[in-house]
Amino acid sequence: MIGLVLRRLAEAVPTLFVIVAGSFFLMRLAPGGPFDLERPLPPAAMENLARVYGLDQPLPVQFGRYLAALARGDLGPSFSYRDLGVADLLARGLPVSLTLGALALLLALTLGIGLGGLAALRRGGPADRLVGLGAALALSLPSFVVAPLLQIAFGLSLRWLPVSGWEGGSPAHLVLPVLTLALPQVGAVARLTRASLAEALAAQPVRTMRSLGLPPGRVLRHALRGALLPVIALAGPLAAALLTGSVVVETIFGLPGIGRYFVEGALNRDYTLVMGTVVLVGAFVVLFNLAADLLALWADPRLRQAA
Amino acid sequence: MSARPLGRFLRDRGARAALAVLALVTLACLIGPHLTGHAPERAYPDLRQLPAGLAAEPSPERLRAALDRIAFRMRARVEAASVSDGTLRLALAADAPIDRRSLVYLPRSDLVGPPRVVAAEDGDRRLAVEAPVRRLHFLLGTDVHGRDLLTRSLVAGRVSLLIGLTATLAALAIGVAYGAVSGYAGGAVDALMMRAVDVLYALPFVFFVIVLVVVFRPGLGLVLFAIAAVEWLDMARIVRGQAQALARRDFVRAARALGLGARAILARHIVPNALGPIAVAATLIVPRVILTESFLSFLGLGVQEPATSWGVLVAEGARSIESAPHMLAAPAVFLVATLVALNTLGDRLADALDPRGGGRRG
Numbered sequence: 001m002i003g004l005v006l007r008r009l010a011e012a013v014p015t016l017f018v019i020v021a022g023s024f025f026l027m028r029l030a031p032g033g034p035f036d037l038e039r040p041l042p043p044a045a046m047e048n049l050a051r052v053y054g055l056d057q058p059l060p061v062q063f064g065r066y067l068a069a070l071a072r073g074d075l076g077p078s079f080s081y082r083d084l085g086v087a088d089l090l091a092r093g094l095p096v097s098l099t100l101g102a103l104a105l106l107l108a109l110t111l112g113i114g115l116g117g118l119a120a121l122r123r124g125g126p127a128d129r130l131v132g133l134g135a136a137l138a139l140s141l142p143s144f145v146v147a148p149l150l151q152i153a154f155g156l157s158l159r160w161l162p163v164s165g166w167e168g169g170s171p172a173h174l175v176l177p178v179l180t181l182a183l184p185q186v187g188a189v190a191r192l193t194r195a196s197l198a199e200a201l202a203a204q205p206v207r208t209m210r211s212l213g214l215p216p217g218r219v220l221r222h223a224l225r226g227a228l229l230p231v232i233a234l235a236g237p238l239a240a241a242l243l244t245g246s247v248v249v250e251t252i253f254g255l256p257g258i259g260r261y262f263v264e265g266a267l268n269r270d271y272t273l274v275m276g277t278v279v280l281v282g283a284f285v286v287l288f289n290l291a292a293d294l295l296a297l298w299a300d301p302r303l304r305q306a307a
Numbered sequence: 308m309s310a311r312p313l314g315r316f317l318r319d320r321g322a323r324a325a326l327a328v329l330a331l332v333t334l335a336c337l338i339g340p341h342l343t344g345h346a347p348e349r350a351y352p353d354l355r356q357l358p359a360g361l362a363a364e365p366s367p368e369r370l371r372a373a374l375d376r377i378a379f380r381m382r383a384r385v386e387a388a389s390v391s392d393g394t395l396r397l398a399l400a401a402d403a404p405i406d407r408r409s410l411v412y413l414p415r416s417d418l419v420g421p422p423r424v425v426a427a428e429d430g431d432r433r434l435a436v437e438a439p440v441r442r443l444h445f446l447l448g449t450d451v452h453g454r455d456l457l458t459r460s461l462v463a464g465r466v467s468l469l470i471g472l473t474a475t476l477a478a479l480a481i482g483v484a485y486g487a488v489s490g491y492a493g494g495a496v497d498a499l500m501m502r503a504v505d506v507l508y509a510l511p512f513v514f515f516v517i518v519l520v521v522v523f524r525p526g527l528g529l530v531l532f533a534i535a536a537v538e539w540l541d542m543a544r545i546v547r548g549q550a551q552a553l554a555r556r557d558f559v560r561a562a563r564a565l566g567l568g569a570r571a572i573l574a575r576h577i578v579p580n581a582l583g584p585i586a587v588a589a590t591l592i593v594p595r596v597i598l599t600e601s602f603l604s605f606l607g608l609g610v611q612e613p614a615t616s617w618g619v620l621v622a623e624g625a626r627s628i629e630s631a632p633h634m635l636a637a638p639a640v641f642l643v644a645t646l647v648a649l650n651t652l653g654d655r656l657a658d659a660l661d662p663r664g665g666g667r668r669g
């Protein structure tokens with residue numbers, strides 16, 4: 001078991017390396033630099049800036065330095081926010097994005113499993129059809145359509161909730177962004193739960209248990225254990241999708257999370273900020289996949305046997 | 308697809324509805340812009356942010372407002388203006404003689420046709436002018452520049468659908484070739500190839516796409532490339548699984564024993580037999596591509612003006628949602644209808660191909 005965990009961890013290393021190298025060289029290939037302003041700086045000033053930030057060194061040297069700094073947890077200075085390191089910026093944005101992501105994940109899992117389970121139990125009935133339709137719609141509604149609709153409905157017409165802003169993460173400011181972020185994932189989880197629970201309920205062991213007269217609650221618990229394995233496997237990609245989705249949600253709702261820093265950094269060619277974000281998000285995705293793998297391993301005796 | 312799954316698929320009401328929606332949207336996007344009577348770039352500065360409706364424009368109030376504006380530019384005042392039988396009768400007055408050449412401002416507004424001076428008094432200080440009033444229809448209203456939203460949504464749909472199809476085809480080509488080779492080869496080659504896919508899979512790809520788009524200038528080609536570069540991974544995994552299973556089947560072993568080369572086996576036996584799952588995966592990639600494109604365009608990183616796509620229009624609509632909610636509604640309805648139809652189509656295709664007889668929908 002421990003050996004397996006270590007192996008998975010070791011497997012994550014090349015992924016992380018590709019992420020770091022990919023983002024580093026992509027940004028350096030870019031035409032235009034971080035100091036290209038509307039009014040060009042004098043060449044001497046450009047040279048000085050380049051020297052201070054180490055941009056005059058050959059690329060491999062720069063990459064080596066970046067890796068060495070990264071190993072120390074130093075993501076370098078931000079090019080566009082003076083006096084602030086990338087690590088500081090991300091440390092500011094991370095709590096926002098994580099709060100958002102965690103709440104959305106929670107909502108997606110509870111609501112998705114609940115609705116999907118209901119649909120599987122009432123298979124073919126109106127509840128099933130309604131959930132199926134709702135899930136298809138949720139999966140097809142882009143967040144940038146949902147968000148303005150929610151804003152206009154709950155913010156401008158009903159005036160129940162603020163339209164945008166963070167205000168230290170007050171619950172009222174969180175409702176709409178979390179809803180927007182979670183909606184497609186609720187659909188995805190509900191569909192998967194329905195399909196896999198319906199299959200489990202029709203499978204031999206469950207039919208046997210039923211024919212032996214076990215109470216429906218116990219039968220369901222048994223079927224759910226097996227049926228939720230694919231949902232656990234989905235948790236990794238789900239977390240990644242939430243991190244990605246938060247880029248749009250943070251932009252629309254004006255939340256100071258890492259997604260917004262990323263978009264701003266990309267538009268300003270703030271190399272270090274963009275790389276820092278990609279590395280951080282990449283690390284999180286790798287971590288979530290790892291966690292989902294381990295969770296699946298813990299929950300599924302078949303996988304443990306194979307390992 | 309053999310005859311029975313195809314029949315099952317065509318008998319499915321959901322599948323037929325999805326096909327109908329798709330055909331309708333595609334057809335509308337292809338020929339619609341020629342029928343709306345407006346060029347997509349044609350802006351009517353006097354008819355900005357009109358709501359959707361069947362009424363002919365310009366309405367009397369809007370015409371009057373526009374006439375006041377035009378008269379001001381002609382250094383004249385509107386004394387009286389009336390419309391009857393589609394003809395505008397306009398009385399203009401000014402302190403100095405009105406330059407008749409400035410009457411050209413009237414047709415330039417695109418609201419009325421060529422004007423004709425019917426009477427002049429006071430040495431052209433007072434002019435009576437007649438001009439035919441145009442009857443313009445904006446079924447879905449106009450945008451912030453006064454451009455017809457229906458035409459723009461349809462033209463945008465061309466771009467979105469084109470990106471959806473091309474990027475999917477590219478992903479299809481790469482993914483099928485990669486997956487088939489990997490699955491058929493097996494062993495160390497397979498392990499290495501799939502390990503590479505796993506590594507790429509774990510990347511936060513949308514972030515990379517955004518970096519790509521920022522690094523090189525945003526535009527259609529780059530959006531296409533970036534999306535195709537992401538979407539082939541799923542296809543490769545699916546085809547690889549199929550190829551792996553097929554490679555062990557007797558007819559493939561027989562083909563190999565008969566001396567058929569790997570390339571021929573892949574082309575004649577592996578890929579054709581995996582077409583069902585490939586078709587399902589491809590159908591589901593199209594909406595993802597369209598969604599990714601509109602996501603990028605929404606952030607301002609995708610298709611750039613003057614070209615447009617549903618994502619661009621939705622972004623414009625979201626920006627003016629308080630003053631003109633129809634600007635979001637029009638493109639969003641097209642986008643969502645297309646996405647729902649494509650997703651439904653993929654699901655129903657998968658059901659029809661399911662050998663258990665479409666049992667997933669019991």
